[in-house]
Amino acid sequence: MKTTLTLILLLTCTLAFGQKKFVAGQYVTHQGGTVQVHINDQNWKRSPTFIEVKQDLVSSNTQRLGVGEIKSFVLASGDRYEVHVVDKEKSVTKVGSNYIYDSQSSIVRDTVFLRALVKGRMSLYTLNEPDAQERIYIQKEGEAPVELVYRSIIKRAGGKSGLVKLPVYRGMLTARMTDCQDLINKISKVAFKPSALKSLVQDYNMCASGNEGDYVAAEEKIKFNVYALGSVSYTSLNIHGHPNKALSETDFTGMGYTFGSSFVATLPRSRGKYALIGELLYKAYRTEGTFQHVNTHTEQVYTEYTTTFEMSQMAINVLGRYRLLDKGIQPYINLGISNSFILNDKSRQLVYTPSSSTGNNKEGNPMASSIRKHEQALLLGIGGEWKNVQTEIRLETGNGFSATEGVKTVNNTVTVLLGYKIK
Numbered sequence: 001m002k003t004t005l006t007l008i009l010l011l012t013c014t015l016a017f018g019q020k021k022f023v024a025g026q027y028v029t030h031q032g033g034t035v036q037v038h039i040n041d042q043n044w045k046r047s048p049t050f051i052e053v054k055q056d057l058v059s060s061n062t063q064r065l066g067v068g069e070i071k072s073f074v075l076a077s078g079d080r081y082e083v084h085v086v087d088k089e090k091s092v093t094k095v096g097s098n099y100i101y102d103s104q105s106s107i108v109r110d111t112v113f114l115r116a117l118v119k120g121r122m123s124l125y126t127l128n129e130p131d132a133q134e135r136i137y138i139q140k141e142g143e144a145p146v147e148l149v150y151r152s153i154i155k156r157a158g159g160k161s162g163l164v165k166l167p168v169y170r171g172m173l174t175a176r177m178t179d180c181q182d183l184i185n186k187i188s189k190v191a192f193k194p195s196a197l198k199s200l201v202q203d204y205n206m207c208a209s210g211n212e213g214d215y216v217a218a219e220e221k222i223k224f225n226v227y228a229l230g231s232v233s234y235t236s237l238n239i240h241g242h243p244n245k246a247l248s249e250t251d252f253t254g255m256g257y258t259f260g261s262s263f264v265a266t267l268p269r270s271r272g273k274y275a276l277i278g279e280l281l282y283k284a285y286r287t288e289g290t291f292q293h294v295n296t297h298t299e300q301v302y303t304e305y306t307t308t309f310e311m312s313q314m315a316i317n318v319l320g321r322y323r324l325l326d327k328g329i330q331p332y333i334n335l336g337i338s339n340s341f342i343l344n345d346k347s348r349q350l351v352y353t354p355s356s357s358t359g360n361n362k363e364g365n366p367m368a369s370s371i372r373k374h375e376q377a378l379l380l381g382i383g384g385e386w387k388n389v390q391t392e393i394r395l396e397t398g399n400g401f402s403a404t405e406g407v408k409t410v411n412n413t414v415t416v417l418l419g420y421k422i423k
Contacts (some may be wrong), residue, residue, distance in 0.1 A: 020040050020052070021040065021041050021042075021271070021326060022038040022039065022040050022041070022052075022054060022057055023038060023039060023041045023075055023076050023077060024036075024038060024039075024075075024076040025037060025038065025039035025041075025053075025073060025074055025075045025076055026073065026074055027039075027051070027053065027065065027070045027071075027072065027073040027074075028070060028071045028072045028073070029069075029070060029071060030069075030070070030071050032071075037053040037054065037055060038053065038054050038055070038056065038057055039051055039052070039053050039073060039075055040052035040053070040062075041075050041077060041079075041271075042270075042271075043077075043079075043269055043270050043271040044079075044115075044128075044269070044270075045128065045269045045270045046128045046129065046130060047081075047112065047113050047114070047115060047126075047127050047128045047129065048081070048113055049066060049067075049112075049113070050064045050065060050066040050067075051064070051065050051070075051073055052064055052065075053065060067083045067111045067112065067113060068111075070083065071083050078217065078218050079115065079217070080115070080116040080119070080215060080217070081113045081114065081115055081116065082113070082114055082116060082125070083111060083112070083113060083114075084111070084112065084114050084125070084137075084144070084145050085109060085110070085111050085144070086109070086110060086111075086112060086114070086127070086137060086144075086145055086147065087107050087108070087109055087146075087147060088107070088108055088109075088110055088127075088135065088147065089106065089107060089147070089149070090106045090107070090108050112127055113127075114126070114127055114137060114145065115127070115128075115217075116215060116217065117194060117198045117201075117216075117217045118198055118201045118202060118205070118212070118213045118215070118216055118217070119213055119214045119215035119216075120201075120205040120209065120211070120212065120213030120214050120215075121140070121141050121204070121205050121208045121209040121213075122138065122139070122140055122141070122176070122177075122201050122204050122205055122208070123138070123139040123140075123141075123145075123201070123213075124136070124137070124138055124139075124194075124197060124198055124201045125137040125138075125139065125145055126194055134194070135147055136148045136169075136192070136194060136197060138172070138173070138176065138197075138201070140176050146172065148168075148169035148172055148173070148192070148197070149168040149169055149172070150165070150166070150167055150168065150169050150192040151165070151166040151168055167192065169192055170187055170188060170190065173187045173190070173200070174187050177204050179207075179208060180203075180204055180207035180208055182207065183200065183203060183204060183207065186200060186203065187200065195219075195220075198216075198217075201213070202216065220268035220269065221268060222265050222266065222267060222268060223265070223266040223268075223272070224263070224264070224265055224266075224423075225263075225264045225266070225421055225423060226261060226262070226263055226264075226421070226422050226423040227261065227262045227263075227264065227390065227419040227420060227421050227422065228261060228419065228420050228422050229258070229259060229260050229261060229262055229279065229281065229417060229418070229419045230257075230258065230259045230417070230418055230419075231257065231258040231259075231394075231415045231416055231417035231418065232255065232256070232257050232258075232415070232416055233255065233256045233257065233258065233285065233413050233414065233415040233416070234253070234254075234255060234256075234413065234414050235253065235254055235255070235256055235285045235287050235411065235412070235413045236251065236252070236253050236287075236411075236412045236413075237251075237252040237253070237287045237309060237400065237409065237410070237411050237412075238251060238252070238409070238410045238412075239252075239367075239400075239402070239407065239408070239409050240407070240408040240409075240410070241406045241407045241408055242367070242404075242407045244366070245291060245293070246291040246293070246305035246307060246349070246366075247291075247307065247366060247367065249291060250289035250290065250291045250305075250307065251289055252287035252288060252289040252307065252309055253287055253288070253289070254285060254286045254287035254288055255285070255286065256283065256284055256285025256286065256413070257283075257284055257285075258281050258282065258283045258284075258315075258415065258417070259281070259282055260279060260280050260281035260282055260315075261279070261280055261281075262277055262278065262279040262280075262419065263277070263278045263279075264276075264277050264321070265277075271326045272323060272326070273322055273323045273324075273326075274320070274321070274322060274323075275320070275321040275323070276318075276319075276320060276321075277317070277318070277319040277320070277321055277334065277336070278316075278317070278318055279315070279316070279317035279318075279319070280314075280315075280316060281314070281315040281316075281317065282312070282313075282314060282315075283312065283313045283314075283315050283340065284311070284312040284313075285310075285311060285413075286308065286309070286310040287308070287309045287310075288306065288307065288308045288309075289306075289307055290304060290305065290306050290307075291304070291305045291307070292304050292305075293305070302353070302354070303351060303352070303353045304351070304352045304353070305349060305350070305351055305352075306349070306350040306352070307347075307348075307349045307350075307366050308347060308348050308349070308350075309347045309365070309366075310345075310346040310347055310348075311342055311344065311345050311346070311347065311401075312342075312343045312344040313340040313341060313342055313343060313375070314340065314341050314343055315338055315339070315340040315341075316338070316339050316340075317336055317337070317338045317339075317379060318336050318337055319334045319335060319336025319337075319379060319381075320334070320335055320336060321333070321334050323385075328386065329384050329385070329386045330384060330385045330386070331382070331383070331384045332382070332383060332384065332385065333380075333381065333382050333383075334379065334380070334381035334382075334383070334392070334394070335379065335380055335381075336378075336379045337376065337377070337378060337379065338375075338376065338377040338378075338379055338396065338398065339374065339375075339376055340374070340375040340376075340377070340398070341373055341374055341375075342371075342373045342374075342375075342401065345364075345365055345371075347364065347365040347366060347367075348364065348366070349366040367401075367402065367404075367407075370402065370403050370404040370407065371401045371402065371403055372401055372402070372403040373401075375398050375399060375400060375401055375411065376398060376399055377396045377397055377398030377399070377411070378396070378397050378398075379394060379395070379396050380394065380395045380396075381393065381394035381395070381417070383417070388420055388421040389418075389419070389420055389421075390418070390419040390420075390421075391416075391417065391418050391419070392415075392416075392417040392419070393414070393415070393416055393417075394413075394414070394415040394417055395412075395413070395414060395415075396411075396412070396413040396414075396415065397410070397411070397412055397413075398410075398411040398412075398413070399411070
């Protein structure tokens with residue numbers, strides 16, 4: 001299992017870092033000239049510090065251009081980036097999901113690529129950096145971009161401390177939109193997130209100039225898909241610590257099948273590399289193992305135990321997916337957890353001795369009342385998508401069904417899964 005995981009991670013790193021996608025685009029030089037090129041479109045989640053360009057797709061020669069060489073660039077996909085000199089607050093510490101600002105601000109000036117969300121009488125930009133929350137800049141016609149500030153500070157009083165959030169950005173917006181009084185109420189409630197501020201800036205431009213802007217970035221939305229799933233599986237069940245050797249010294253193996261649905265939410269940006277997956281599955285498997293207890297004095301006297309664990313379950317799986325390539329066949333890896341609940345248990349044990357004319361077939365789970373209905377498991381899968389079809393090999397390691405302290409069940413399953421996109 002560890003070897004398989006290591007190989008998958010190495011493959012992921014190799015493919016992820018080697019992936020490039022050149023698309024038609026253009027950049028503007030500091031002298032004002034426009035150059036038509038092909039740009040390596042990384043669908044950036046983090047703001048780029050440089051871009052790679054080449055004159056045509058068949059060329060192997062690429063050129064790196066940073067903020068010192070160009071003024072802006074545009075991709076055929078619609079993304080637009082501009083070079084600006086901006087001020088940034090650097091005295092920030094991340095605590096959980098909050099970014100805490102020092103009481104004494106520390107401003108640095110930097111030249112960066114800002115992503116344009118709206119261009120017009122009022123423009124809106126974002127800047128994403130690894131060490132800070134997403135920065136949002138606003139620019140009124142004829143002025144330099146200014147960072148909108150939403151401060152979180154720690155306030156101490158009476159021996160206690162608490163987090164105080166200061167929506168400074170609303171006052172900054174009010175000061176710059178005084179010529180559109182109809183927006184005052186909306187400004188007082190607007191959330192500090194690009195989508196909400198984008199809508200506000202579009203409303204301001206409509207009010208001030210009669211149109212929402214000369215350029216408006218395409219709306220970024222989560223993409224939802226539904227798949228029908230089916231699979232066959234090979235299961236290996238091991239029981240440790242049980243006093244009955246017919247259970248603890250036997251390896252149980254067998255086949256199973258699965259069918260159900262998966263619901264995929266592909267996150268925006270990064271060319272759809274990241275997705276969250278929820279699965280609802282019906283699972284059935286049957287494992288069997290044989291154990292012989294032989295008389296120490298004569299091998300002719302023995303008892304043979306044939307034990308079968310046959311169960312059906314309802315599984316709820318939650319996984320994260322990382323897609324490695326954005327090509328015709330799109331390989332991916334999945335990692336997640338599973339919660340399975342026993343619906344039906346037809347487990348049994350057949351006890352046979354040569355001296356008896358018939359076997360003793362014991363119906364019911366051989367572990368009697370020491371089973372639980374809930375099983376948890378870790379999931380690791382590697383697969384690929386092509387058009388509406390996906391196939392995957394999945395490894396599953398679960399904690400089985402033992403409810404007795406000191407008795408451990410380990411359920412390892414290898415599944416070959418096939419899916420078809422129905423929506």
